[in-house]
Amino acid sequence: MRAGFELNFSNTLMRIFDPLSPQPRLPENFVWGVATSSFQIEGAATADGKGPSIWDTFCRVPGAIADGSDGQIACDHYKLWEEDLDLIAGLGVDAYRFSLSWPRIRPTGRGAWNEKGLDFYERLVDGLLERGIKPYLTLNHWDLPDALQASGGWANRDTVHRFVEYANAVDKRMGSRIAAITTHNEPWVMAVLGYETGIFAPGIKSRAAAAQASHHLLLSHGLALQSLREQGCKAKLGIVLNLSPVQPASETAADKAQAVLEDGKLLRWYMDPLFKASYPDDVLRYLGADAPVVCAGDLQTIATPMDFLGVNYYSRSVVSADGPWDVHKSGLEVTDMGWEVYPEGLTELLVRMHRDYPVPPMYVTENGGAFKDQYVNGRVHDADRVRYIAQHIQAVADAIEQGVNMEGYMVWSLLDNFEWASGYAKRFGIVHVDYETQRRTLKDSALWYRSFLQHQHAESLKQESLALGA
Numbered sequence: 282m283r284a285g286f287e288l289n290f291s292n293t294l295m296r297i298f299d300p301l302s303p304q305p306r307l308p309e310n311f312v313w314g315v316a317t318s319s320f321q322i323e324g325a326a327t328a329d330g331k332g333p334s335i336w337d338t339f340c341r342v343p344g345a346i347a348d349g350s351d352g353q354i355a356c357d358h359y360k361l362w363e364e365d366l367d368l369i370a371g372l373g374v375d376a377y378r379f380s381l382s383w384p385r386i387r388p389t390g391r392g393a394w395n396e397k398g399l400d401f402y403e404r405l406v407d408g409l410l411e412r413g414i415k416p417y418l419t420l421n422h423w424d425l426p427d428a429l430q431a432s433g434g435w436a437n438r439d440t441v442h443r444f445v446e447y448a449n450a451v452d453k454r455m456g457s458r459i460a461a462i463t464t465h466n467e468p469w470v471m472a473v474l475g476y477e478t479g480i481f482a483p484g485i486k487s488r489a490a491a492a493q494a495s496h497h498l499l500l501s502h503g504l505a506l507q508s509l510r511e512q513g514c515k516a517k518l519g520i521v522l523n524l525s526p527v528q529p530a531s532e533t534a535a536d537k538a539q540a541v542l543e544d545g546k547l548l549r550w551y552m553d554p555l556f557k558a559s560y561p562d563d564v565l566r567y568l569g570a571d572a573p574v575v576c577a578g579d580l581q582t583i584a585t586p587m588d589f590l591g592v593n594y595y596s597r598s599v600v601s602a603d604g605p606w607d608v609h610k611s612g613l614e615v616t617d618m619g620w621e622v623y624p625e626g627l628t629e630l631l632v633r634m635h636r637d638y639p640v641p642p643m644y645v646t647e648n649g650g651a652f653k654d655q656y657v658n659g660r661v662h663d664a665d666r667v668r669y670i671a672q673h674i675q676a677v678a679d680a681i682e683q684g685v686n687m688e689g690y691m692v693w694s695l696l697d698n699f700e701w702a703s704g705y706a707k708r709f710g711i712v713h714v715d716y717e718t719q720r721r722t723l724k725d726s727a728l729w730y731r732s733f734l735q736h737q738h739a740e741s742l743k744q745e746s747l748a749l750g751a
């Protein structure tokens with residue numbers, strides 16, 4: 282990893298990499314973006330006919346959210362969306378990754394459609410296009426209609442079909458204007474944190490329910506892809522997984538075996554069905570009687586070819602057979618979430634996926650860090666976040682150099698927002714949000730990203746005119 286680092290905002294072409302070595306040059310059509318999700322920023326929890334989501338309900342469980350907060354107002358993006366789109370455009374990104382609130386569009390998940398919800402997202406999409414930004418839309422970033430949870434949520438096979446109906450309705454209304462549609466964001470998180478450990482909505486604690494939920498999420502992804510294509514959907518279609526390289530805490534046989542199993546549960550449990558139409562044997566053995574019910578044809582459906590694969594990367598995972606690994610042991614920098622800063626893990630992960638699976642072009646659909654920001658005199662000097670993002674962009678460039686087909690990179694997140702069970706205490710934004718006034722302020726990381734992108738685009742133009750002149 283190149284270490285050199287220098288921040289100087291009077292100089293528009295800031296160097297963040299070793300000044301002696303060139304900045305990484307990503308491919309010509311590489312897509313640069315920023316990302317958010319509906320529940321984390323929109324607020325307007327009951328406005329214009331929106332139904333409750335499982336997160337609205339979960340936030341009311343005493344102790345579920347660290348600071349006792351909820352998504353009622355969040356960043357008030359439902360009202361401030363135009364201002365936010367101007368902010369995005371000002372950064373000079375190519376794409377905006379956002380999600381739709383399913384209960385805003387179909388309040389009970391299976392009954393009437395809410396035209397006002399569809400109208401909101403249509404305005405958002407048109408607003409992006411007017412500003413020259415490609416919409417990257419996620420259908421399910423965790424905020425399932427609460428009414429569907431009453432009949433089991435993702436543990437119930439019926440939800441699969443409700444999801445396909447929802448996907449079709451969104452495509453009918455705006456699909457022709459969308460660059461890419463992601464079915465689900467991070468099925469592992471929804472299944473394991475939502476149904477097994479219960480630390481996320483809907484707060485269930487059952488390994489069997491979690492395994493069944495993961496299968497239904499994957500199945501609904503495959504069925505939605507087939508249905509959207511039959512409908513003539515023009516957008517690129519894919520899914521987003523949260524992945525990490527899993528490393529043993531030591532060289533003991535027990536730690537190594539534990540790491541293999543954890544890799545199975547996190548990565549192979551999703552990648553194998555998506556790309557090999559099978560579940561990994563070791564994880565099936567581990568699940569025993571809790572393994573999901575899989576009907577004939579399900580695995581072939583799940584393996585429906587995708588146009589892209591999104592990877593959300595934050596850190597590596599270190600596992601030990603003796604229980605939780607102490608993250609401070611390694612001496613690496615640790616973010617405010619308690620996650621190690623480990624950019625080389627991103628290169629390792631992408632190269633491994635390229636080697637082990639017939640993957641389509643990949644995106645880093647989320648990457649970023651929560652740090653203890655200080656807002657002083659209208660500025661946030663978040664050098665730690667700048668360094669984090671720059672090092673991970675370098676890690677993507679390193680993977681490309683090793684032959685991996687990468688199409689884009691998106692920072693998590695555009696705005697400080699509702700960080701799920703951590704509430705508002707953890708700030709991931711490159712734009713600071715004052716929750717009292719809803720004022721947005723570009724942090725140094727946003728200023729840096731903007732300059733970095735200007736440099737990338739200037740280089741692309743230079744290459745193009747060189748090619749034309751040649």
Ligand code: FCB
Nearest residue numbers: 318466467523693700709
């Ligand atoms: C990911 C989620 C995203 C955000 C980041 C920090 O798991 O997709 O919504 O919370 O983590």
